[in-house]
Amino acid sequence: MRGYQGLDADLVPHFEMLIAVNIRNEQTRLFCWKENRVVMLPADGHATVGSGVVQIHPMLRDTQFAGRCDAMLFLGIRMMYHAKRAVTGVGGKTEAIALYDDATTQIFGTDATQRIEELVIDLEQILNLSVYQDISAVTLDVKSLETNVQKNLAELPRLMQMYRDAYSKILNPPSVSRKSKGRR
Amino acid sequence: MTPKPFPYSLRIKVERLPVRNRMTAILSLTFIGGVLMMADTEETLTTDAKSSCDKLIQICIQVWGYSWNRHHRRGWALALYRLRQSRAAFIL
Numbered sequence: 072m073r074g075y076q077g078l079d080a081d082l083v084p085h086f087e088m089l090i091a092v093n094i095r096n097e098q099t100r101l102f103c104w105k106e107n108r109v110v111m112l113p114a115d116g117h118a119t120v121g122s123g124v125v126q127i128h129p130m131l132r133d134t135q136f137a138g139r140c141d142a143m144l145f146l147g148i149r150m151m152y153h154a155k156r157a158v159t160g161v162g163g164k165t166e167a168i169a170l171y172d173d174a175t176t177q178i179f180g181t182d183a184t185q186r187i188e189e190l191v192i193d194l195e196q197i198l199n200l201s202v203y204q205d206i207s208a209v210t211l212d213v214k215s216l217e218t219n220v221q222k223n224l225a226e227l228p229r230l231m232q233m234y235r236d237a238y239s240k241i242l243n244p245p246s247v248s249r250k251s252k253g254r255r
Numbered sequence: 256m257t258p259k260p261f262p263y264s265l266r267i268k269v270e271r272l273p274v275r276n277r278m279t280a281i282l283s284l285t286f287i288g289g290v291l292m293m294a295d296t297e298e299t300l301t302t303d304a305k306s307s308c309d310k311l312i313q314i315c316i317q318v319w320g321y322s323w324n325r326h327h328r329r330g331w332a333l334a335l336y337r338l339r340q341s342r343a344a345f346i347l
Binding site for chain 2: 089091099100101112114115116117118119120121122123124126127131134137138139140142143144146147148150151154155158159160161162163164165166167168169170171172176181184
């Protein structure tokens, strides 16, 4: 940064970083570095940088809570999927790393995240094509509509359980995700 | 035999290197017991080409600082970070 001192603002590279720092194996805090300013984010806050901010930020506003790691991974991959769909230049697979409070890291391979993303896509298609349709089908102008809606809603718990099982199969194999040992 | 002229001018045109915009989306979510960081893996090479790269980097650095317990004075910090440079020509 010192090499750009005194230069015009247009000539200075634009910096944006997200830094996760583990402090004495007790807690992990998140820092956001933009330009020449570093800000420590709240303990339960989420953040995003880059050109995908436009797409991800509204979804982060809807996710103002901190859940379990597997739940946040699912939500985060869904957000990344929508960002990759909408923003030019953002694409490819999604890589994910978890940094725990005890200074251990868990690296989720891109194959696992790709399978989770496919699961997310499938779930969203089911929601759009089936669930939302069934909930909004209140104008009963067809005789068999009510019967079909009741049948579909009765199948919903089993369907959701299938998605949960599929997600569990993706995350549980030890060969897919590995947790580091001794990196403290 | 008469020499033929070159099909292009030999005079080098001096111009600024083309700006390469690095488009990326990096997301950090806090969960109970840690921080989860995610990023896409697409890297724009030119206007016509793209590749894949790792945008999450894990480094382990030693931090010296004040501590009430002298046995804990030497701590370790682990950081995941991403550097985004919209004008990479100055760095390269």
